[in-house]
Amino acid sequence: MRATLVNAEKFVGVANGALKMAARDVRVFYGESEALHGVDLDIYENEVLAFIGPSGCGKSTFLRCLNRMNDTIDGCRVTGRIELDGEDIYDRSLDVVLLRARVGMVFQKPNPFPKSIYENIAYGPRLHGLASGRAELDDIVERSLQRAGLWEEVKDRLEQPGTGLSGGQQQRLCIARAIAVSPEVILMDEPCSALDPIATAKVEQLITELSETYTIVIVTHNMQQAARVSRRTAFFHLGNLVEVDDTTKIFTSPSDGRTEDYITGRFG
Numbered sequence: 082m083r084a085t086l087v088n089a090e091k092f093v094g095v096a097n098g099a100l101k102m103a104a105r106d107v108r109v110f111y112g113e114s115e116a117l118h119g120v121d122l123d124i125y126e127n128e129v130l131a132f133i134g135p136s137g138c139g140k141s142t143f144l145r146c147l148n149r150m151n152d153t154i155d156g157c158r159v160t161g162r163i164e165l166d167g168e169d170i171y172d173r174s175l176d177v178v179l180l181r182a183r184v185g186m187v188f189q190k191p192n193p194f195p196k197s198i199y200e201n202i203a204y205g206p207r208l209h210g211l212a213s214g215r216a217e218l219d220d221i222v223e224r225s226l227q228r229a230g231l232w233e234e235v236k237d238r239l240e241q242p243g244t245g246l247s248g249g250q251q252q253r254l255c256i257a258r259a260i261a262v263s264p265e266v267i268l269m270d271e272p273c274s275a276l277d278p279i280a281t282a283k284v285e286q287l288i289t290e291l292s293e294t295y296t297i298v299i300v301t302h303n304m305q306q307a308a309r310v311s312r313r314t315a316f317f318h319l320g321n322l323v324e325v326d327d328t329t330k331i332f333t334s335p336s337d338g339r340t341e342d343y344i345t346g347r348f349g
């Protein structure tokens with residue numbers, strides 16, 4: 082563990098981004114059971130925002146609301162309002178496939194398609210008509226892999242299966258796949274929990290680099306990780322968003338006793 086939890090200096094200059102997403106009174110029901118009890122949260126451009134809290138408190142449920150992944154869960158219902166650049170993402174006329182390109186997602190377990198490394202990246206841009214020919218597609222594939230810090234490791238084996246890479250490489254491949262469709266927001270649900278410390282360090286470094294271009298929301302069980310990568314942290318407890326503040330403040334002088342109990346290890 083590091084001596085200090087937070088290196089605040091690296092976040093200078095990104096503290097006052099424009100509003101990117103806004104959630105108001107968001108409630109999520111699984112059948113009759115209410116899992117999230119009215120969450121209000123603003124997310125700013127180019128910030129890294131971490132969600133922390135004990136198991137089952139609703140972090141992943143809320144994250145999935147942000148690109149409507151909950152739509153894919155039977156019996157799940159979302160109420161309230163979530164806006165992306167001022168637009169209601171639950172509006173009936175909204176194209177969900179396009180939304181998920183704008184608000185991409187990286188999951189806990191790396192999940193490359195059972196296709197070549199090249200095809201893993203090329204699939205999205207092709208689907209969304211982002212390349213006018215093979216040369217442009219090649220260029221997107223190379224740039225995405227470079228951004229994800231994977232190009233040097235895979236440039237000579239682009240036709241080999243993505244599933245043949247190491248776990249850490251697979252996760253960076255999934256990040257490259259998310260980047261390839263030029264998202265604005267990237268949601269990450271415990272992206273390092275299946276990785277070893279070296280692969281984790283690479284992904285954390287990548288998150289810091291990517292925040293120059295994208296807005297990143299990350300769920301993590303690892304408080305040191307939240308402290309290392311995020312500018313702000315939101316603490317969830319029993320389906321409530323208890324508080325959101327600068328990461329430094331959350332880990333040094335939180336406003337709510339429940340946050341204090343959690344970060345000092347009294348529960349969770």
Ligand SMILES: Nc1ncnc2c1ncn2[C@@H]1O[C@H](COP(=O)(O)OP(=O)(O)OP(=O)(O)O)[C@@H](O)[C@H]1O
Nearest residue numbers: 111116134135136137138139140141142143154302
């Ligand atoms: N598909 C589902 N069907 C029914 N209930 C669900 C489903 N997914 C989550 N829940 C419930 O919603 C609540 C919040 O779960 P969620 O997975 O969002 O929490 P979490 O904070 O992400 O937990 P963890 O840290 O363990 O991943 C829990 O009570 C959970 O049992």
